Amino acid sequence: MKHLIILGDGMADERIPSLGNKTILEAANIPTIDLLAQKGRCGLLETVPEGFHPGSEIANLEVLGYDVRKVFEGRGSLEAASMGVDIEPGEMAMRCNIICIENGIIKNHSAGHISDEEAYVLIDYLNEKLGDEITRFFPGISYRHLLKIKGGDKRVKCTPPHDVPGTPFKDVLVKAEVPEAQKTADLLNELIIKSQEILADHPVNKARVAAGKDPANSIWPWSAGYKPQMKTLKEEYGVKSGAVISAVDLIRGIGKYAGLDIIEVEGATGLYDTNYEGKAQAAIDALKKSDFVYLHIEASDEAGHEGNVELKLKTVEYLENRIVKPIYEEVKNWNEPVAIAILPDHPTPCRIKTHISAPIPFLIYKPGVDGDDVKKYDEFSCADGAYGTLVGDEFIKALLDD
Numbered sequence: 001m002k003h004l005i006i007l008g009d010g011m012a013d014e015r016i017p018s019l020g021n022k023t024i025l026e027a028a029n030i031p032t033i034d035l036l037a038q039k040g041r042c043g044l045l046e047t048v049p050e051g052f053h054p055g056s057e058i059a060n061l062e063v064l065g066y067d068v069r070k071v072f073e074g075r076g077s078l079e080a081a082s083m084g085v086d087i088e089p090g091e092m093a094m095r096c097n098i099i100c101i102e103n104g105i106i107k108n109h110s111a112g113h114i115s116d117e118e119a120y121v122l123i124d125y126l127n128e129k130l131g132d133e134i135t136r137f138f139p140g141i142s143y144r145h146l147l148k149i150k151g152g153d154k155r156v157k158c159t160p161p162h163d164v165p166g167t168p169f170k171d172v173l174v175k176a177e178v179p180e181a182q183k184t185a186d187l188l189n190e191l192i193i194k195s196q197e198i199l200a201d202h203p204v205n206k207a208r209v210a211a212g213k214d215p216a217n218s219i220w221p222w223s224a225g226y227k228p229q230m231k232t233l234k235e236e237y238g239v240k241s242g243a244v245i246s247a248v249d250l251i252r253g254i255g256k257y258a259g260l261d262i263i264e265v266e267g268a269t270g271l272y273d274t275n276y277e278g279k280a281q282a283a284i285d286a287l288k289k290s291d292f293v294y295l296h297i298e299a300s301d302e303a304g305h306e307g308n309v310e311l312k313l314k315t316v317e318y319l320e321n322r323i324v325k326p327i328y329e330e331v332k333n334w335n336e337p338v339a340i341a342i343l344p345d346h347p348t349p350c351r352i353k354t355h356i357s358a359p360i361p362f363l364i365y366k367p368g369v370d371g372d373d374v375k376k377y378d379e380f381s382c383a384d385g386a387y388g389t390l391v392g393d394e395f396i397k398a399l400l401d402d
Contacts, residue, residue, distance in 0.1 A: 010301030010348030040365030043387025065396035074225020092152030112214030232259030242292035276322035304348030
């Protein structure tokens with residue numbers, strides 16, 4: 001049996017008054033996903049262990065069955081793997097957002113979803129003005145970039161910018177967790193302040209302001225770590241071959257460490273305008289060659305961060321109509337059956353515009369295996385599923401157990 005995970009990043013939510021006190025998943029028209037819930041077995045999954053921040057880096061590692069207490073070394077180190085950036089001994093890597101600050105307040109974590117082309121120009125400029133033999137910036141996608149520091153100490157407290165929109169940036173600057181890390185914290189805060197000085201009047205930002213867009217006027221480094229030590233999914237769970245499909249460097253980086261092939265899809269943006277059809281076809285093609293495919297769709301998470309209920313509902317229905325339905329219609333009659341799991345990594349409630357660590361709903365459909373009594377896929381129905389509430393590696397083992 002082949003295995004497919006379709007992960008709708010952040011699509012779980014709270015009940016929302018404007019939707020008749022339903023969650024996004026309860027309100028969405030998702031007949032194929034509901035059908036798979038009916039045919040399969042459901043449950044809840046705890047993706048954020050106690051003491052960890054509910055970030056996608058933690059949650060996706062947990063979905064894949066990794067013990068984050070043993071393998072997690074920061075988001076930046078995972079994204080570096082996707083970007084082809086080596087982390088040498090003694091080097092620290094960090095995610096580095098380009099964000100918008102307005103009147104000293106963090107307006108958003110994405111500089112209004114700046115384009116790749118604009119961001120590359122700014123990253124080059126940052127390297128020209130702030131880069132040296134110790135500090136180096138590397139371009140990623142849109143607002144998501146990488147900062148690498150030789151001799152950096154990862155024992156610093158950094159606040160993810162998507163957690164604190166509307167907060168004065170000075171209130172959430174980097175803090176040392178131990179005295180030995182103070183030098184690193186001071187360097188990071190200096191880079192933040194200097195970036196604001198040099199980016200304010202950059203031609204890219206002048207053009208964005210003139211066009212009514214948010215300027216990309218500050219860097220924001222966070223999630224520091226060194227090079228992780230991870231076993232592949234083949235070593236951990238016997239997965240013979242696999243692939244990961246995502247527009248996000250974080251997920252591709254996790255996939256690379258997990259021993260999965262990284263499949264690029266033209267037009268994959270990580271937003272609601274991503275190439276859904278291209279990603280669905282890429283998953284189908286990958287399943288013909290591989291035993292395991294991890295298909296990640298970012299759009300719902302970004303809509304949640306924007307607090308946009310209507311858009312988030314649309315992204316879930318896009319997942320239904322443009323990802324799940326065509327894949328299911330294609331694979332349901334294959335000679336070799338395909339097990340399908342659908343789940344988010346964490347909730348991103350529109351009300352608070354950030355991640356929370358509540359258990360997430362999942363379904364696992366295996367052809368020929370009797371389902372449970374769940375009739376609809378949502379946060380509350382799945383709680384009554386046959387799997388109950390799973391933790392740690394129990395989800396991936398349940399999926400792979402044929």
